[in-house]
Amino acid sequence: MKKVRILFFAGFLLFMSGIYFSTLFLTQWVIIGTLLAIIGGFLMGGSSYFLPKPKPKK
Secondary structure (H helix, E strand, C coil): CHHHHHHHHHHHHHHHHHHHHHCCCCHHHHHHHHHHHHHHHHHHHHHHHHCCCCCCCC
């Protein structure tokens, strides 16, 4: 479960920093912000791959 939380939190931070950087008006910051947001989204989505499978009850 720790892997899921770490990946999700890292993805969330990258996503939010990407949104912040893309609000700056210089063209290079918009490109950097967009790339950060895309990478953060992939990390957040990829973390759902590691969600634990439900164990059958005995």
